[in-house]
Amino acid sequence: xxxxxxxxxxxxxxxxxxxxxxxxxxxxxxxxxxxxxxxxxxxxxxxxxxxxxxxxxxxxxxxxxxxxxxxxxxxxxxxxxxxxxxxxxxxxxxxxxxxxxxxxxxxxxxxxxxxxxxxxxxxxxxxxxxxxxxxxxxxxxxxxxxxxxxxxxxxxxxxxxxxxxxxxxxxxxxxxxxxxxxxxxxxxxx
Amino acid sequence: xxxxxxxxxxxxxxxxxxxxxxxxxxxxxxxxxxxxxxxxxxxxxxxxxxxxxxxxxxxxxxxxxxxxxxxxxxxxxxxxxxxxxxxxxxxxxxxxxxxxxxxxxxxxxxxxxxxxxxxxxxxxxxxxxxxxxxxxxxxxxxxxxxxxxxxxxxxxxxxxxxxxxxxxxxxxxxxxxxxxxxxxxxxxxxxxxxxxxxxxxxxxx
Numbered sequence: 001x002x003x004x005x006x007x008x009x010x011x012x013x014x015x016x017x018x019x020x021x022x023x024x025x026x027x028x029x030x031x032x033x034x035x036x037x038x039x040x041x042x043x044x045x046x047x048x049x050x051x052x053x054x055x056x057x058x059x060x061x062x063x064x065x066x067x068x069x070x071x072x073x074x075x076x077x078x079x080x081x082x083x084x085x086x087x088x089x090x091x092x093x094x095x096x097x098x099x100x101x102x103x104x105x106x107x108x109x110x111x112x113x114x115x116x117x118x119x120x121x122x123x124x125x126x127x128x129x130x131x132x133x134x135x136x137x138x139x140x141x142x143x144x145x146x147x148x149x150x151x152x153x154x155x156x157x158x159x160x161x162x163x164x165x166x167x168x169x170x171x172x173x174x175x176x177x178x179x180x181x182x183x184x185x186x187x188x189x190x
Numbered sequence: 191x192x193x194x195x196x197x198x199x200x201x202x203x204x205x206x207x208x209x210x211x212x213x214x215x216x217x218x219x220x221x222x223x224x225x226x227x228x229x230x231x232x233x234x235x236x237x238x239x240x241x242x243x244x245x246x247x248x249x250x251x252x253x254x255x256x257x258x259x260x261x262x263x264x265x266x267x268x269x270x271x272x273x274x275x276x277x278x279x280x281x282x283x284x285x286x287x288x289x290x291x292x293x294x295x296x297x298x299x300x301x302x303x304x305x306x307x308x309x310x311x312x313x314x315x316x317x318x319x320x321x322x323x324x325x326x327x328x329x330x331x332x333x334x335x336x337x338x339x340x341x342x343x344x345x346x347x348x349x350x351x352x353x354x355x356x357x358x359x360x361x362x363x364x365x366x367x368x369x370x371x372x373x374x375x376x377x378x379x380x381x382x383x384x385x386x387x388x389x390x391x392x393x394x395x
Contacts, residue, residue, distance in 0.1 A: 019367045021221035025214065025300050070276060073294040074268040081264055110264075113217050113298045120291040163379075165386065169213055170378040177371030184368065 003134050010135050011142040012186035016114050018146055018179060023114030027147060028172055030105070032158075037151030041144030043105040045137070047087065048115050051080050052136030055119040056129070076119050084110050114143050150179060195320055202324030207332060208301050209374075210381045215301040219333055220370040222292050226349050229337025230330060231285045235278065235293060237326025239270045240302050244322030246270075248310040263306045264297070271296045301329060340364045340373055 016022050023044070030040045055076050063069055088106045091099045109115060118139050122132050153175055162171050205211065209219045218236070223229040246266050247254075254262045275293050278286040286293060296302065305325055310318040341347055344364030346354040363369045 021217050021367070021370065022295075024216040024220060028213070028216065070272060073272050073275060073297055074265070076294075077264055077268045077297050081261060110260075111298050111300055111303060113295050116295060116298050117291060120294055124291060165383040166375075166379045167382075170375050170382060173371045173375030173378065177368040177375060180368035180371055184366070 003130065006131060007134050007138040010138040011145070012183065015142045015146055015180075015183050016117065016139045017143050018176070018183045020117065022117035023112045023143060026108055026112050027150070027176075028169060030108075031147060031151040031154050031172070034148070034151045034155055036105075037147050039101055040105045040108075041147050042101070043109060044112065044114060044147075045140040045144055047080075047084060047106070047109050048118050048140035048143075049133070049137050050087065051083055051115050052118055052122055052132055054079050054083060056122055056127075056132045059123045072120075072123060076116060076123075080115055080119070081110050114140070146179070146183075150176065153179070195317065198317055198321045199324045202321065202326070202328035203331070204328075206325065207328040208325060209329070209332060210378060214304050215299045215329065216374070217295070218292050218299060219336060220374060222289055223333055223337040223340055223370060223373075224365050225341040225345075225347075226334055226337040228285070228288055229333035229335075231278075231282065232289055232292065233326070233330025233333040235274050235289075236296055236299060236301065237323065237330050238274055239267065239296055240305055240326045240329075241319055241322035242270050243267045243302055244305055244310040245315050245319040247306045248313060248315040248318035251311050259311070260303075260307075263303060267302050267306070268297050301325065336370075336373055336377065339377075340369060344369060 010016070014020060017024070017027055026040060030036045058075055058079060059072065063071060063075065084106055088099075091106075118136050121139075122135060125135075127135055154172060157171060157175065166174070202208075209215050215236070218232050222232045243263075243266055247263055250262075250266075271294060274296070275286070278289075278293060305322055309321045313321070338348060341349075342353060343361050345362075346352060346358055346360045361369075364373060
């Protein structure tokens with residue numbers, strides 16, 4: 001039951017994008033079209049979970065036993081960067097279709113702070129393996145959900161009359177603010 | 191020659207000021223700007239990292255093979271961020287607790303990598319450090335501005351000191367998550383309006 005609460009909280013209440021503000025650069029960058037947003041969302045879910053598993057393992061079995069926690073930042077970013085490269089190579093070899101769908105988004109993910117953020121949050125909250133798995137996957141799904149919903153809104157924004165100064169990133173941020181307000185409504189749930 | 195230095199030094203304060211002109215590094219700009227103090231602290235930490243990383247990367251730009259350059263940059267940046275993290279824990283413990291995971295997340299702040307790739311990889315060390323310093327200070331100023339606005343109107347205080355009369359009802363909306371997006375969006379719009387009024391060309395995409 002605790003895991004269920006954790007899942008709901010990570011997806012909706014503490015939505016990684018709208019409540020913790022992680023991964024905003026790709027959020028504003030790729031949300032102009034629904035199709036690209038969908039691709040990015042899938043790639044983020046995939047990489048976040050993989051990265052969380054690896055960084056969790058390194059943190060629990062290497063850094064903590066040897067008192068090397070100060071190397072956390074350095075080791076996490078290296079793990080994530082090499083993992084993304086590895087995933088790219090494997091996908092390219094194994095599945096052409098998947099590569100065509102996700103390929104362009106993978107290099108972008110290295111600098112997506114949502115991936116690193118989830119890894120750091122897992123380490124900070126000292127989750128066990130199962131909690132880590134639930135937390136990372138539901139956080140990533142929450143990110144994807146917000147991204148896809150937002151892309152839908154942004155597609156309609158293009159055809160509406162927006163004052164000149166507000167066009168582009170400006171109106172996108174205000175829209176995201178209103179969406180974040182809607183997500184606050186979930187706060188009573190957990 | 192002296193002009194290049196001065197141009198570079200002032201570019202970060204207006205022409206390329208992040209995150210408004212250079213729309214990079216939005217996450218910390220939204221996340222830690224609940225108060226002016228947090229914004230300033232985060233901005234200065236980023237300024238420190240971007241100045242030194244620009245210097246180091248520029249000094250090594252002829253040694254690093256271009257194929258692995260991004261990985262090499264990330265290692266340099268991550269090392270500097272670890273230094274900042276440890277220093278902040280030692281000297282500004284309270285602030286470092288408040289900024290939390292956003293300090294290690296400077297590693298993935300696009301500004302740092304963006305300046306490394308866009309400027310330090312092509313220019314000599316001193317000029318790159320000046321560029322990093324100017325962008326960093328511009329970023330610190332922007333974050334302090336966003337933090338000030340949110341703190342003054344959201345809580346009625348500035349740097350923890352009450353500035354508005356008690357009769358003022360604080361707009362709690364501004365210090366909560368959605369307020370960050372809206373404040374930044376409105377500031378961007380004001381900046382766009384001002385640029386258009388001055389007849390400047392749009393740099394922001």
